[in-house]
Amino acid sequence: xxxxxxxxxxxxxVSHDSEAGVxxxxxxxxxxxxxxxxxxxxxxxxxxxxxxxxxxxxxxxNLLRKDPPQHRKLRTLVSKVFTPGMVAQLAPRIEVITDExxxxxxxxxxxxxxxxxAYPLPxxxxxxxxxxxxxxxxxxxxxxxxxxxxxxxxxxxxxxxRTQAMAxxxxxxxxxxxxxxxxxxxxxxxxxxxxxxxxxxDGQRLDDEEIIxxxxxxLLAGHITTTALLGNVxxxxxEHPDAAAALRADTGGLPGAIEEVLRFRTPLAPSMxxxxxxxxxxxxxxPAGQIVLAWLASANRDERQFSEPDRFDIRRTPNAHLSFxxxxxxxxxAPLARLEVRIAVQKMLTRWSGMSIGEGVEHHDARGxxxxxxxxxxxxxx
Ligand code: HEM
Numbered sequence: 559x560x561x562x563x564x565x566x567x568x569x570x571x572v573s574h575d576s577e578a579g580v581x582x583x584x585x586x587x588x589x590x591x592x593x594x595x596x597x598x599x600x601x602x603x604x605x606x607x608x609x610x611x612x613x614x615x616x617x618x619x620n621l622l623r624k625d626p627p628q629h630r631k632l633r634t635l636v637s638k639v640f641t642p643g644m645v646a647q648l649a650p651r652i653e654v655i656t657d658e659x660x661x662x663x664x665x666x667x668x669x670x671x672x673x674x675x676a677y678p679l680p681x682x683x684x685x686x687x688x689x690x691x692x693x694x695x696x697x698x699x700x701x702x703x704x705x706x707x708x709x710x711x712x713x714x715x716x717x718x719x720r721t722q723a724m725a726x727x728x729x730x731x732x733x734x735x736x737x738x739x740x741x742x743x744x745x746x747x748x749x750x751x752x753x754x755x756x757x758x759x760d761g762q763r764l765d766d767e768e769i770i771x772x773x774x775x776x777l778l779a780g781h782i783t784t785t786a787l788l789g790n791v792x793x794x795x796x797e798h799p800d801a802a803a804a805l806r807a808d809t810g811g812l813p814g815a816i817e818e819v820l821r822f823r824t825p826l827a828p829s830m831x832x833x834x835x836x837x838x839x840x841x842x843x844x845p846a847g848q849i850v851l852a853w854l855a856s857a858n859r860d861e862r863q864f865s866e867p868d869r870f871d872i873r874r875t876p877n878a879h880l881s882f883x884x885x886x887x888x889x890x891x892a893p894l895a896r897l898e899v900r901i902a903v904q905k906m907l908t909r910w911s912g913m914s915i916g917e918g919v920e921h922h923d924a925r926g927x928x929x930x931x932x933x934x935x936x937x938x939x940x
Pocket of ligand 1: 776826892895
């Protein structure tokens with residue numbers, strides 16, 4: 559796919575794919591411009607999906623799928639609750655959860671990174687944050703899996719069949735989240751769900767459906783991508799032993815290294831938009847009402863933006879990757895994802911004297927997600 563990106567950036571940076579019914583955009587400058595202009599490139603696909611009541615309910619509070627001005631109301635309210643300061647306070651708890659997961663493998667010569675650490679860590683963190691009981695956690699892991707399952711990803715355009723399948727999962731999620739929120743309304747606790755219920759900006763509050771949508775978004779957005787990123791760090795360090803050695807010697811370089819992994823192996827490869835009017839992108843006029851795939855993963859390798867883009871350089875500065883998006887929809891969970899992955903990698907590097915990738919690595923086949931589903935590791939202990 560990287561070869562395809564390179565070819566397209568060079569020869570057809572904006573191209574219409576009539577078979578899939580979408581426009582692809584490959585260059586950094588064009589991708590950034592699209593993400594910076596929500597008036598022309600809308601994130602609202604409800605006209606394509608909302609025929610289903612469950613889906614409509616599910617996306618009501620999903621700010622990722624909202625345009626201004628609704629996006630602003632939701633984002634302002636949830637940003638008040640989901641602050642970088644609140645995330646920073648989670649560090650000690652993330653350390654404990656990571657230690658517990660790694661302790662289960664103490665002395666082991668092998669582990670499977672995804673199921674032993676990369677998957678459960680973000681799930682547990684998000685669940686605790688929301689105040690979801692331990693016994694219910696496997697359930698939303700299942701929901702998340704079915705919403706990104708390969709069969710739901712065969713096309714980027716939500717068709718009737720896919721919408722129907724997603725609606726079933728969303729109905730379950732809606733019902734569960736609604737009950738959780740009603741509980742918190744009745745008896746607030748010290749968790750994110752209770753704070754969302756109470757949040758107020760300029761006399762506005764979130765209603766139940768908006769909270770459901772946001773909670774649903776957190777459950778999904780928060781863990782598949784972070785799982786992928788943690789696996790991608792391990793894959794990159796395995797391919798680049800010099801970088802691994804440098805980080806082992808000085809884990810202070812980890813934040814920069816994680817940014818470079820985000821650029822080099824972009825967990826969420828495209829962002830999707832819908833044109834609201836005819837618009838010129840590069841040399842093409844994209845008509846109104848078209849789906850546009852802005853390829854973050856291609857933008858991140860654009861030789862017009864990055865020097866030696868195919869070189870993995872943990873000290874790269876500047877590193878204007880687009881892996882968390884850009885503009886009004888910039889990932890709200892970026893501080894949390896960065897923190898979780900930094901803590902996890904730091905502990906892996908200090909616990910083990912070495913790690914190498916074993917047989918049987920499996921990658922996501924869902925289009926759009928770049929990451930391992932299964933990542934067996936051999937561990938060396940000092
Ligand atoms: C938005 C990537 C982790 C919550 C986004 C967007 C990207 C992204 C690319 C923008 C999409 C667009 O504009 O179409 C990632 C990656 C992650 C990650 C690569 C991990 C490595 C998280 C986490 C959370 C989260 C941990 C929450 C716990 C959100 C939310 C939005 C968002 C709520 C929507 C923001 C808005 O529309 O205003 N993410 N994300 N993400 N992300 Fe993340």
